[in-house]
Amino acid sequence: MSLLFTPFTFNAPSGPLTLPNRIVIAPMCQYSADNGQATDWHLTHWTNLLNSGAGLFTIEATAVSAVGRISPGCLGLWDDATQAAFADKLHRARRLAPHMPVCIQISHAGRKASSAAPWHGGMLIAPEDGGWQTEAPSALPHLPQEAAPTELSLADIAQIKADFVNTARRSHELGIEAVELHAAHGYLLHQFLSPISNQRTDAYGGSFENRIRFPMEVFQAVREAFGGTLGMRISGTDWVQGGWTIEETAELSVLIKETGAQFVHISSGGVSPQQKIPLGPEYQVHLAKAVKDASGLTTLAVGLITEAAQAEAVLQRGDADLVALARSFLYNPRWAWKAAAELQGQVQASSPYWRCLPREAAGIFGAAKIGMR
Numbered sequence: 001m002s003l004l005f006t007p008f009t010f011n012a013p014s015g016p017l018t019l020p021n022r023i024v025i026a027p028m029c030q031y032s033a034d035n036g037q038a039t040d041w042h043l044t045h046w047t048n049l050l051n052s053g054a055g056l057f058t059i060e061a062t063a064v065s066a067v068g069r070i071s072p073g074c075l076g077l078w079d080d081a082t083q084a085a086f087a088d089k090l091h092r093a094r095r096l097a098p099h100m101p102v103c104i105q106i107s108h109a110g111r112k113a114s115s116a117a118p119w120h121g122g123m124l125i126a127p128e129d130g131g132w133q134t135e136a137p138s139a140l141p142h143l144p145q146e147a148a149p150t151e152l153s154l155a156d157i158a159q160i161k162a163d164f165v166n167t168a169r170r171s172h173e174l175g176i177e178a179v180e181l182h183a184a185h186g187y188l189l190h191q192f193l194s195p196i197s198n199q200r201t202d203a204y205g206g207s208f209e210n211r212i213r214f215p216m217e218v219f220q221a222v223r224e225a226f227g228g229t230l231g232m233r234i235s236g237t238d239w240v241q242g243g244w245t246i247e248e249t250a251e252l253s254v255l256i257k258e259t260g261a262q263f264v265h266i267s268s269g270g271v272s273p274q275q276k277i278p279l280g281p282e283y284q285v286h287l288a289k290a291v292k293d294a295s296g297l298t299t300l301a302v303g304l305i306t307e308a309a310q311a312e313a314v315l316q317r318g319d320a321d322l323v324a325l326a327r328s329f330l331y332n333p334r335w336a337w338k339a340a341a342e343l344q345g346q347v348q349a350s351s352p353y354w355r356c357l358p359r360e361a362a363g364i365f366g367a368a369k370i371g372m373r
Contacts, residue, residue: 003315004308005345008055008322010178010262010298014227017101017177019055019322021345022315023336026265026302026326027058027105027180027233029070031117036066036076037085043093049329050097053336053347053364055322057100059090061107061182064163067132068108068188071115072125077106077167087174098348103178105233106167108160110188111136111149111197137191137198137205137214143273157204157214160188164218168226178229178262181219185270189215190235193252194244194271212252216259223260231263231298232256236287239268239275246287250294257297265300265324266291282310289319300324308339340364 009018032041049057063069063076076082090102109115114131116122124146125131135156136149152160168179183189191197192214198205204213215232223230234252238244253264266288269275277283284303292299301320305311311323328335340347341361354368 002312002343002345004312004323004343005340005347008298010229012178012227012229012262013260017229019101020348021053021055021336022322023054023311023339024056024103024300024322024324025049025052025054025058025329026324027060027182028326028330029060029074031071031073031119033073033075034085036063036069036074036078036082038075038082038089039085040089042075043089046090046093047096048333050093050100050102051350051353052100052329052333053340053349054100054329056103056178058103058105058178058180058324059176061105061109061187062167064106064108064160064167067113067135068110068160068163069113070107070109070187071117072130073117074109077104077170078163083170083174086170090174090176097350100348101177102175103180103229104171104176105180105182106164106171107182108163108188110134110186110191111140111142112186136188137200140197140199142186142197151200154202161214161218161221165221165225168222172226172228176228178231179222179226180263180265181215181222181230181232183215184233184235184265184267186235186272187270189218190244190271193234193248194238196238196240196243196272208248208251212248212255215252216255219256219261220259229262231261231265231300233265233267234291235270236266236268236284236291238271239277240272243272246290249287250291253291253295253297257295261297263298263300263322264291264295265302266320267302280304281306282314285314285319289317292318292320298322302326308342311339312343337361337364 134149139148139151288301302324
């Protein structure tokens with residue numbers, strides 16, 4: 001039997017969460033919100049992906065405050081207005097699809113905030129052009145020609161921790177089953193982890209123990225407030241000499257496991273323009289394997305895993321417990337249907353789709369039957 005199409009259960013404080021298969025839709029920013037509020041784009045996008053047959057759908061990086069957004073168009077969940085818009089779109093989308101567990105990635109962009117959408121260049125937007133002053137562990141810009149962020153005070157750090165807890169609580173109120181803290185891709189929690197972006201001289205900078213202090217404080221505070229499945233996405237390496245390393249990632253993963261994590265999602269890079277990433281199929285899978293081997297924590301692998309056979313091989317080798325895909329689902333929202341046909345798996349689908357299958361995929365909806373005259 002295909003491992004990709006076997007169930008997987010997370011055991012969280014509030015109870016187990018069982019996925020019907022091990023395909024995870026990774027978070028993908030849409031840059032399509034209005035003042036942080038979900039729009040009709042999100043209704044359409046979420047409905048589409050909830051009909052995909054994956055085991056878990058992860059909603060894009062969702063800001064814990066207005067200044068924590070990557071761009072002016074980024075999704076947020078920090079107040080009653082953003083929660084109301086989120087609830088409207090998510091609940092409607094879930095009514096239009098078979099049941100699928102939902103995870104939300106919650107994030108603060110730090111010094112990479114106030115950026116233009118990718119199709120507008122993705123660069124820092126000045127306050128006079130509609131951007132805002134960014135904040136970070138240290139007053140170091142992401143690019144040397146950019147304006148420096150404000151170095152966070154201890155009071156600022158405490159407020160951001162409270163913001164993460166607030167967003168996690170609102171996620172629970174929305175019926176979201178899992179939360180992923182974003183500590184990857186050069187955003188705020190990653191900025192604290194990496195010595196490239198964190199040059200503080202207080203208790204939050206310097207040694208490994210100091211650099212992980214704030215991400216660990218956030219994790220512990222969210223764990224206390226949210227009883228559902230909880231994990232962290234971590235950049236396994238900065239791909240820069242003197243930066244964050246895979247050994248440190250593994251050690252952090254051991255610590256979050258001891259603090260109550262159900263999973264870790266291993267990506268890489270994003271904190272420095274000096275990174276040298278050896279792109280290729282499964283280029284990050286070895287990082288996931290290193291973390292899984294060292295920590296024993298449920299591990300998600302991601303990164304140029306595009307074919308069903310690849311995903312199956314990652315699991316068969318024991319390199320990860322689940323496989324996450326992002327751009328592949330944007331290109332083909334029915335990726336899981338195709339994978340099920342190739343690997344003799346089964347997926348759920350809304351009944352209006354039941355009669356669409358070609359002969360070679362006839363069994364993927366199980367015992368679904370239709371009648372016509």
